[in-house]
Amino acid sequence: MATYAIGDLQGCYAEFDALLARLDFSPSRDRLWLAGDLVNRGPGSLACLRRVMALEGAAETVLGNHDLHLLAVARGHGKLKRNDTLAEILAAPECDALMGWLRAQPLLVADPARNRVMTHAGLLPQWSLAEARELAAEAEAVLGGEAVDDFLAEMYGNRPARWSPALEGLDRLRSIVNVFTRMRFIDAEGTLDFSAKEGLDSAPAGFAPWFTYPRQHPREEGLTLLFGHWAALEGQTPGACVRAEALDTGCVWGGSLTALDLDSGERIAEPSQQLRR
Numbered sequence: 001m002a003t004y005a006i007g008d009l010q011g012c013y014a015e016f017d018a019l020l021a022r023l024d025f026s027p028s029r030d031r032l033w034l035a036g037d038l039v040n041r042g043p044g045s046l047a048c049l050r051r052v053m054a055l056e057g058a059a060e061t062v063l064g065n066h067d068l069h070l071l072a073v074a075r076g077h078g079k080l081k082r083n084d085t086l087a088e089i090l091a092a093p094e095c096d097a098l099m100g101w102l103r104a105q106p107l108l109v110a111d112p113a114r115n116r117v118m119t120h121a122g123l124l125p126q127w128s129l130a131e132a133r134e135l136a137a138e139a140e141a142v143l144g145g146e147a148v149d150d151f152l153a154e155m156y157g158n159r160p161a162r163w164s165p166a167l168e169g170l171d172r173l174r175s176i177v178n179v180f181t182r183m184r185f186i187d188a189e190g191t192l193d194f195s196a197k198e199g200l201d202s203a204p205a206g207f208a209p210w211f212t213y214p215r216q217h218p219r220e221e222g223l224t225l226l227f228g229h230w231a232a233l234e235g236q237t238p239g240a241c242v243r244a245e246a247l248d249t250g251c252v253w254g255g256s257l258t259a260l261d262l263d264s265g266e267r268i269a270e271p272s273q274q275l276r277r
Helices: 013-022 045-058 065-074 087-091 095-103 129-143 148-152 169-182
Strands: 003-006 031-034 059-061 108-111 116-119 224-227 243-246 256-261 267-271
Touching (some): 013 045, 013 256, 031 045, 087 095, 129 169
Antiparallel strands (some): 003 256, 256 267
């Protein structure tokens, strides 16, 4: 049995299918961890959703910002953007079932036995793992519950930029979700910057990648953090003060789709079939 962590699919179904074939992946034997953003930008978003959903217990995925964007659009709380490739999903006969499945996916998955955790964008250094799990569950309950439309209608936004336990209501939920799905650069107090999306040299003054700050919970120093979201890192985490594995190697931008063997540490990359943009 092998467990592989794979970075952002973003609709790159042909590469996903080819990578699983290279891995000789068997749902009856092996397991997948998927870092979110299953959809958007690539041409096979519907096929990606269908394949992952069909894997059932053989695959665990976390929600990414593009997945949440799809949910918002599907429920009438957002509009398709010029480069979105979500129309095929919205027109699919099983769209409602796909959206129901997506709403049930977590923001965080953990493997306590191997001391590792995966979220789409990372883990705020100020949060303990226990706190992060509680906050993820808090947001997941809303996404999967009757108040989902109230949140999705107010999900978009960059404020508040800094997490505080005193936050309440929609501001609290937006802050939680932004950390899990949009975080890249932060300052020493944990304030998120949303303007810079490229490589490390694009950091605003006073900000640095979240993984370059030491975790404020010494008992969790051995924790391995798996994340996607940041294709410009090209799978690297230079200057990391924590054990961090960057999984998004930019398949949709002409890079590759990468699987990390969580037992051996080997990385297997499937070259992109997308034209560079």
